[in-house]
Amino acid sequence: MIGRYARLLLVFAKVETQYELEYRTNLIFSVLQQAMIMVTSIGAMLILFSYTTTLNGWSLAEMLVLLGVFYIVQGIGDTLFGPSFERLLEHIRLGTLDFTLLKPANGQFLVSTRHVKLRNSAQLVLGLVVLGIGISRLESALSAAQVAGFIVALGCGFALMYSLLLVLSTLAFWFVRVENLLVIYGAFVDASRFPVDIYPGWLRVTLSSVAPVGIAVTVPAQALAGRVDALGIAALALAATLAWVLSAWFWRRGLRSYTGASA
């Protein structure tokens, strides 16, 4: 079962990559753009840190770890399911979702992963580099428990982000035009490049509850910095599982409201 879906994912990635390679200059420019964005945001960070050694308790090394995690999370989102959800909205509006639903595989899986966009994984690779630089400059060596906590927290972060995107896209079954909601989502993702604890109450609460992109980035970085305990990770895992289950239920509920092209 899992093997079959892994094979499907591989096929999607292959087809989309072949398509991308037809436009090679575009691909190169896209990678350059992602690199430019990253270099300038590291520059912004260095300017802030030219005035201080800690930002609300976060050292420069820890901030680099956080920025690395930010680009990893965003990179996977933009590669794996972001582009697919964009297409989903189009399919719902045009009524062409019928063709997807008729295919002999799980509908939720198909709409979430069909349009893998490999060029956006440049962010992911660059994010890993920044993460590596950040880790190498951390004061204390990493323990096995910290690394384990990081991996679990990162997995939970993806689950939270995915669930939120799925819920937002599912709303299209009732409201049709939900691109605007994705704009709000993008704005909140932007805010998660800094640790949630630097924000005032109302924004911090939003970034940890309704739009949990903030904790999706902050907690894995905290795990590497050794500033979150097992209980915190467990709570995050519980929240992520809950979000995952609820969003899948919501998707099935939304699907029942889908009327198709000619209906």
Place this chain on the structure above:
Amino acid sequence: MIATYRTLLVAQFQQASQYRVSMFLYLLFSLIRPIIFLAAWTAVAAARGGSVGGFSAADFAGYYVCMALVLHFTTAWNAYEFEFEVAQGRLSPKLLRPLHPLHYSVVENITWKFFTAFGLVPALAFVAITFQARFETQWWNVALFVPSLLLAAAIRFFLGWIVATAAFWTTRVNAAVTLFDRIMFIFAGQIAPLALMPGILQSIAYVLPFGYIIGVPTDILRGGATLDQALLWMGGQVFWLIVSYAGLQLIWRAGVRQYSAVGA
């Protein structure tokens, strides 16, 4: 010309009033970046025992509230649409009209700013209150701010068009636009007030046009400059206005000659 603009404005207003909700949502982007960096600088100020180079947390709040206002009123997004128009050949009918395509986007730009201002002002008031912003604005600051903002918006608009005309040669403007946006992000006074840019970066910022688009009007509005300094900066704005206008004229003429609608 005035009659033309009146007609265009009426048409654009009617069109824009259909998309009120989405316009307000795009406002979020004018707001979120300034709030992010305001929060970061507030944390830096706290780490340094209250202030950074003469800026207290309240001064940062005043700066970033003014900055969000300036950012909003100087924005121009034509470069994004232009690539699409050239690639699809949609520019051709526009070139045939007796009016330069530039005027249509001027009107579109003004309409959007007018409508969204109704959402922006209360949102900024909320930010100013929650961050306890302090302004040192005097009457002459407001008097100079208005022309300074208009100059800034015009410079930004012309520069945006210069970047967009790259589409005549490549039809891939996206990378050029990103480069422009990111240099502006660093040097315009968005990540830090220009006065706080470290060392050589500050000198570069005062040479490049970007600071005259965002940083200068912001500092004039919040009362962060002496009268002499403000006037000097506005001289710089006039300089960049002339340069960007002349540059656009040259590049546009060369570009239109180069333009052959894709598919034609």
